[in-house]
Amino acid sequence: MMQSDTLGQLAVKGVQLKVLSQIFPVLRHEVLGPLSSASLAAAMLRQAPEGASDEAVQQRCERLAGDLSDMLDESVNVVRDLEGWLSDGGANVACGDLLHDCRKLMFSHLLLSHHGIRWPEQVAHADVPLFSTRYLVLAWLLCLLPLVPADTHLELDASEPGVWRARVPEGEAASERPPAFDAQEVELLATAAGWRLERQDRCWSLHLPV
Amino acid sequence: MNEVRAMRVLLVDDNEMGSELLAEFLALSNLETRCAATGAEALELVGTFAPDAVLLDILLPDMDGYELAKRLREHANPPRIYALSGLARHERRDAINGIFTGWIEKPADPDALLAILHEAN
Numbered sequence: 001m002m003q004s005d006t007l008g009q010l011a012v013k014g015v016q017l018k019v020l021s022q023i024f025p026v027l028r029h030e031v032l033g034p035l036s037s038a039s040l041a042a043a044m045l046r047q048a049p050e051g052a053s054d055e056a057v058q059q060r061c062e063r064l065a066g067d068l069s070d071m072l073d074e075s076v077n078v079v080r081d082l083e084g085w086l087s088d089g090g091a092n093v094a095c096g097d098l099l100h101d102c103r104k105l106m107f108s109h110l111l112l113s114h115h116g117i118r119w120p121e122q123v124a125h126a127d128v129p130l131f132s133t134r135y136l137v138l139a140w141l142l143c144l145l146p147l148v149p150a151d152t153h154l155e156l157d158a159s160e161p162g163v164w165r166a167r168v169p170e171g172e173a174a175s176e177r178p179p180a181f182d183a184q185e186v187e188l189l190a191t192a193a194g195w196r197l198e199r200q201d202r203c204w205s206l207h208l209p210v
Numbered sequence: 211m212n213e214v215r216a217m218r219v220l221l222v223d224d225n226e227m228g229s230e231l232l233a234e235f236l237a238l239s240n241l242e243t244r245c246a247a248t249g250a251e252a253l254e255l256v257g258t259f260a261p262d263a264v265l266l267d268i269l270l271p272d273m274d275g276y277e278l279a280k281r282l283r284e285h286a287n288p289p290r291i292y293a294l295s296g297l298a299r300h301e302r303r304d305a306i307n308g309i310f311t312g313w314i315e316k317p318a319d320p321d322a323l324l325a326i327l328h329e330a331n
Contacts, residue, residue, distance in 0.1 A: 036296070037227060040318075043321075044238075110274075111274065
């Protein structure tokens with residue numbers, strides 16, 4: 001029993017790492033943002049505006065050094081936050097915030113894949129565990145997107161408390177590549193997180209933990 | 211005699227401190243700049259400020275930079291649009307061709323950035 005539990009946990013971690021690899025470009029982008037600004041501030045410290053007084057130059061240097069320090073602090077925080085992808089700190093998050101976060105995280109995947117998602121405008125309020133739910137929702141979307149026909153969007157509905165639905169419009173799948181995730185992997189994450197995945201022909205529903 | 215006006219650059223990035231720094235850097239090189247933190251602000255400014263070039267972070271809070279670039283291109287006098295992004299070269303999608311004038315990876319070398327802006331002008 002202990003052996004199978006351990007293998008089950010490893011399987012969940014394996015799927016989570018697959019998810020992480022898909023959204024890695026966005027995480028790297030987030031890290032590079034403040035570092036890019038810090039690099040600019042450092043370059044500007046080497047410049048001196050023409051005709052400026054010594055006092056003005058000194059003030060400018062102090063301001064830029066302060067900005068540089070703030071940006072490096074921000075970079076440190078962004079890097080530290082990456083820990084939240086590897087270990088479950090037990091935090092909960094509002095569903096609306098989670099979907100907003102997932103929208104950002106899916107950005108590079110959508111850009112590369114030509115797929116689109118219509119994100120819900122209304123999200124019924126509930127708090128869910130951040131660590132497991134974020135992985136689950138991303139896997140759910142990544143699994144369904146390749147089934148979406150060209151020039152259409154995967155439609156998300158989170159307006160009903162207790163259940164989120166993803167609907168694939170009628171038509172032939174646009175993607176020639178096989179999905180990065182299969183249904184069993186999404187089910188594995190759902191079960192581990194206490195959710196239930198219900199699969200119908202063109203609508204997959206995630207039932208929130210009761 | 212006609213006075214040559216400074217090149218106008220619109221900076222679109224939700225990292226406001228970074229945007230302001232870049233604006234200051236470009237201003238030192240006599241470029242006129244405005245900053246927008248969202249796609250909506252950028253669409254509003256493109257009409258009033260009439261930029262020659264847009265430096266656009268492709269990850270914005272209200273719309274993705276790709277969508278914004280397409281809408282900026284619909285403007286009567288479309289500016290040159292450069293993506294400024296932490297995404298790597300191989301992570302661009304083919305369709306970006308024709309939408310963005312160029313793709314500049316973060317962290318951008320400030321002098322190289324200036325050269326790109328002046329080269330195309």
